[in-house]
Amino acid sequence: MRKFGLLLTTVILLVTAVALTQRVENSTPEKAKIKSIVQLEQERLAKEPVSSRGDTGRLTQEALQMETDIVSVSSTLFVMEGVKAKNIKLPISGERARIGVFSAEDSQLNVELSDPRGSKIPVEPHSRNNAIPAYEMSQVVMGRGGEGVLLVTDRKQKMTPGNYTVNVVQATTPVDIIVNDVGGPELKVWLTDNGRDNSNGITLFAQLKDGEKSISGAQLQAKAKGSKATLSLSETSDGIYTTTINSNDFQGIQTFVVEAKATTTQGLQLLRHGAIDVIAGKANAKLLSVGQETLTDSDLVVEVNVKVSQAGRYYLRGNLLGTNNEPIAWSQDAQELTPGNHTLKLRFAKDIINNSGFSSGFKLSGVELMNTTNMPGIKAAEKIDNFFLKSSL
Amino acid sequence: MLLGKALGKYLLSFLMFAIFFAYGVQTAEAVTLVFVHGKGDKKDTVANVTNNYWTTDMIRASTRNYAARSLVVSYDGTQYYWDTVGDIATQVNNYLNSYPNERLVFVTHSYGGIQMRFILCNSSTSSPYYNYRGSNFARINAATSHVITLATPHGGSAVADLGSTLSNSAFTSWIVSLVDNNSNSSKVLTTSHLQYAGQNWLRDNQRTKSFYTVAGTNTLNHIYHLTDVGLGTLSLLAPFNGSNDGLVDVSSAHYIGAPGGDWFNTTANHDHNRHNDDPGYIGDTIGQYGW
Numbered sequence: 295m296r297k298f299g300l301l302l303t304t305v306i307l308l309v310t311a312v313a314l315t316q317r318v319e320n321s322t323p324e325k326a327k328i329k330s331i332v333q334l335e336q337e338r339l340a341k342e343p344v345s346s347r348g349d350t351g352r353l354t355q356e357a358l359q360m361e362t363d364i365v366s367v368s369s370t371l372f373v374m375e376g377v378k379a380k381n382i383k384l385p386i387s388g389e390r391a392r393i394g395v396f397s398a399e400d401s402q403l404n405v406e407l408s409d410p411r412g413s414k415i416p417v418e419p420h421s422r423n424n425a426i427p428a429y430e431m432s433q434v435v436m437g438r439g440g441e442g443v444l445l446v447t448d449r450k451q452k453m454t455p456g457n458y459t460v461n462v463v464q465a466t467t468p469v470d471i472i473v474n475d476v477g478g479p480e481l482k483v484w485l486t487d488n489g490r491d492n493s494n495g496i497t498l499f500a501q502l503k504d505g506e507k508s509i510s511g512a513q514l515q516a517k518a519k520g521s522k523a524t525l526s527l528s529e530t531s532d533g534i535y536t537t538t539i540n541s542n543d544f545q546g547i548q549t550f551v552v553e554a555k556a557t558t559t560q561g562l563q564l565l566r567h568g569a570i571d572v573i574a575g576k577a578n579a580k581l582l583s584v585g586q587e588t589l590t591d592s593d594l595v596v597e598v599n600v601k602v603s604q605a606g607r608y609y610l611r612g613n614l615l616g617t618n619n620e621p622i623a624w625s626q627d628a629q630e631l632t633p634g635n636h637t638l639k640l641r642f643a644k645d646i647i648n649n650s651g652f653s654s655g656f657k658l659s660g661v662e663l664m665n666t667t668n669m670p671g672i673k674a675a676e677k678i679d680n681f682f683l684k685s686s687l
Numbered sequence: 688m689l690l691g692k693a694l695g696k697y698l699l700s701f702l703m704f705a706i707f708f709a710y711g712v713q714t715a716e717a718v719t720l721v722f723v724h725g726k727g728d729k730k731d732t733v734a735n736v737t738n739n740y741w742t743t744d745m746i747r748a749s750t751r752n753y754a755a756r757s758l759v760v761s762y763d764g765t766q767y768y769w770d771t772v773g774d775i776a777t778q779v780n781n782y783l784n785s786y787p788n789e790r791l792v793f794v795t796h797s798y799g800g801i802q803m804r805f806i807l808c809n810s811s812t813s814s815p816y817y818n819y820r821g822s823n824f825a826r827i828n829a830a831t832s833h834v835i836t837l838a839t840p841h842g843g844s845a846v847a848d849l850g851s852t853l854s855n856s857a858f859t860s861w862i863v864s865l866v867d868n869n870s871n872s873s874k875v876l877t878t879s880h881l882q883y884a885g886q887n888w889l890r891d892n893q894r895t896k897s898f899y900t901v902a903g904t905n906t907l908n909h910i911y912h913l914t915d916v917g918l919g920t921l922s923l924l925a926p927f928n929g930s931n932d933g934l935v936d937v938s939s940a941h942y943i944g945a946p947g948g949d950w951f952n953t954t955a956n957h958d959h960n961r962h963n964d965d966p967g968y969i970g971d972t973i974g975q976y977g978w
Contacts, residue, residue: 328951330976331833331899338946344895348811351892356944361890365882371849371926375856392923398857420920422861423913428728429739431958432863432917442861449923470856472849474924488883519854547874549851569851571879609815624892626813664887666815669769671888 350593350643352650353613353621361660366484369568374471382460385563388477391453393417394446395460396470403443404464410456417445455562479504481554481566490673491577495538498550500527502566504558508533512556512564519549519569527552541574547670548572573670578604581663581676585637587685593641594685596658600638600674602631606667610638612678614647617655622647628666638663647687654686718755718832718978719789721779722746725797725839725961726872727764730774736761740796741961748963748970749794755978756789758782765870768801769819775802776822783830791827792978793834796961797935798872800839800898801881801889804943807831808893815888833897833947835977837969838960840935841885841900842942843878845925851877862917863934878939885943897947899977901969902940903932905954908966914958932957 345351370388384393395417397403407415421440426433434444455478462469479502486497498516502509514527514535527535539550554566585597598610609628616622625640640661647653661678664671724740737743737759746757760778762771783789793803809816810828818824840847850859850868860867867873874880881889907919918933930937934957941949953960955967963970 328972328976331835331897331950331978334899334948334950335833335897338897344946348893348895349813353892354945357890357892360944361886363882363886365879365886367848367877367879369848369852369926371852373853373856375854394858394924396856396858396861398861420916426913427739428864429735430864431914432921433913434862434917434920435913436916444858444862444920446920446923470853470858472853472856472858472924474926489887519851547880549874549877551852551854567852569848569877569879571851571874571877571883573883626815626893628813628815628817664815666888669767669816669819669888670884671815 345643347643349627350623350625350641350646352646353624355621357624358613358621364484365488366482367568367570369481369483369566370475370478372473372475372565372567376468377471378468380462382462382471384458384460384471384473385565386453386458386473386475387455387479387558387562387564388475389453389455390476391478392447392449392474392476393458394444394472396442396444396472397465397467398442400465400467401438401441401443402464402466403445403469405445406461406463407447408459408461409454410458411454415447415451415458417447420444420446455560457563475566479509479558479564479566481552481568483552483568483570485570485572489573489670490675491575492541492675495540496572496574498527498537498539498552498570500535500552500554500568501533502554502556502564507559509556509558509564512554514552514554516550516552518544519551539572541572545575546573548574573672575672577663577665577672577674578602578606579608579663579665579674581661581674581678582635584658584661584678584681587683589644589685589687592644594644594647594656594687596640596642596683597637598640598661598678599635600663601635602633605632606630606665608638609664609666609671610640610661612640612661613659614642615657615659616650616652617657619657619659620650620652622650622652622656644687656683656685657681658683717788717790719782719786719791720750720755720757720978721791721793722757722759723775723793723795723799723802724761725764725799726866726876729765730761730763733759733761742963745961745963745970748968749973749977751974756786762802764798765872767871767875768798768805769816770871772802772805773820773822776806776824776827779827780823783826789830790832791830792832794837794973794977795834795839796837797839797957798876800834800836800841801875803834803836804841804889804894804898807834807896808889811893814893828896831896832978833899835899835901835950835973836940837901838903838932838935838940838957839900840876840881840939842936842939843881844876844935844939845878845927845931846921846934847873847876848878849925859921862921866934891944891946895946898943899947899950900941900943901950901960902937902952903935903955903957903960904930904937904952906931906933906956908954908956908959915956918956918958932960
């Protein structure tokens with residue numbers, strides 16, 4: 295009898311535990327896929343034990359790809375700020391475009407939005423309810439009655455590409471218009487030599503793509519955020535537009551906004567804005583050359599010569615690749631340096647090289663020197679790529 | 688005799704239970720969950736961050752009813768991450784002064800994940816920003832088990848991109864109180880900045896500790912929940928790539944690589960994925976599977 299009681303208690307406890315667990319199981323739809331982090335960590339450490347070294351490690355194809363990818367921004371946006379006109383044309387080229395007309399102060403703002411045929415497109419009002427505590431992530435509610443108003447098209451509204459019209463029925467302040475022209479051509483913006491101390495400046499590139507085709511003959515200009523001065527972009531190759539930013543004009547981070555006006559292959563007018571962050575400054579250092587190579591018990595050591603003109607912290611990094619650019623290992627070094635010539639060392643762990651299966655024909659690549667005394671770091675103008683090493687294991 | 692045998696069995700069961708319980712408590716006591724909040728306003732009190740940003744239920748559930756200790760940190764969410772990591776590091780190191788043997792599991796939301804990437808990517812003497820401005824990142828790294836990032840825009844935020852495209856409009860901050868157009872923290876949450884940083888001072892191979900990422904796939908969780916309206920509206924106009932939580936693309940939340948990796952996706956939006964509520968019950972999940 296007592297045994298039965300003990301068994302019953304155990305069963306009840308088990309059922310309760312399963313029921314409590316089930317509550318968690320049901321609460322997140324993709325829960326079935328969730329693995330315990332303790333288990334994931336055990337699996338990871340079984341595959342690749344953590345190295346005690348912070349200066350070198352195995353270079354994966356994924357990591358190499360990530361560090362060599364060109365950073366770019368793609369945009370289907372266009373914005374019009376502080377518009378005082380009562381009749382505004384919007385060049386829409388995407389079938390899933392969303393249009394917002396906004397005033398932060400004017401709660402009575404009212405507009406009529408018409409498609410290219412003159413048919414009215416409904417817009418839903420949203421306003422900000424300041425009675426909601428400020429620590430909440432958003433105070434925006436549906437409908438009018440609060441502070442300001444945002445009139446926005448419905449998520450499911452299908453758009454016919456062409457020129458839309460915003461007719462401002464009532465407004466006491468200028469309006470801002472934000473259009474996410476989803477489905478239309480994309481503006482892509484990217485940089486070369488970002489974050490690098492380069493007397494030639496930083497080149498800004500842009501491309502308008504209508505599907506797979508680049509759009510030629512567009513008018514593009516860029517300006518630093520907060521500045522009125524504009525830079526025109528020239529079409530330097532088919533559908534690629536460039537300009538040079540004088541990096542002596544600013545230090546640190548500066549946002550550049552590119553505006554593109556064009557006509558699509560279907561003859562539609564097109565407007566796009568895209569923003570990209572530029573990092574500029576002085577490195578106060580030069581990357582001079584690759585120096586001696588030595589093999590120690592644990593490492594392949596490659597010396598790199600640098601010249602520093604201002605005391606501070608300097609950081610060097612580089613990759614060891616196979617003859618055909620197979621990723622093998624990465625290495626980094628950082629030192630506090632005084633003005634003058636110095637040698638920094640990239641130490642590639644021999645056990646990592648041995649595990650890669652390569653024993654000779656090594657290439658040193660992606661070698662860059664950065665002044666990291668302050669954030670954001672600025673790289674020296676020089677870079678070393680595809681330098682064949684003499685050493686073999 | 689029969690009674691003696693039965694008592695013996697109960698006693699044995701009790702002893703075994705006591706041993707397992709004691710072992711469990713001892714193991715749990717070695718863990719502290721450190722909560723690092725996301726972008727917000729100026730630095731707030733820890734009590735306000737606990738109650739308003741995370742909620743006490745999130746702390747309770749994540750720590751398995753306080754089986755683990757917790758530390759909630761606070762910092763100025765309007766500033767560059769490199770200007771705030773010192774404050775976070777000081778709070779964590781002060782904690783380690785009191786509990787030197789604790790194994791730390793970081794639970795971070797949004798911008799908080801970027802803070803921890805900077806700290807743990809710069810904790811080795813050869814790192815670009817080792818112990819930046821005298822902070823002791825190395826000690827934090829040594830005490831860290833792993834990091835959980837909830838909806839961190841590792842690859843940048845489309846909303847920050849929209850904000851940086853606007854010159855003067857208060858549009859993004861009007862919709863989402865925590866997102867403004869011109870603060871220093873907004874500038875470094877753009878896709879162009881964070882992808883560049885990921886190639887330089889936030890590179891994956893600069894850290895040895897795992898980051899496990901959680902991404903939100905939905906914006907309008909509840910029509911009656913006021914916060915959801917703003918996130919749903921913002922997702923209409925910001926240039927997202929695909930599924931998102933109203934502020935962060937799924938692809939951005941899972942942008943970083945090994946060590947660690949994608950942990951799971953949740954339908955909870957950017958607000959709910961810092962709380963232990965419907966539909967994600969993120970705290971329960973962390974409590975059950977996170978440490």
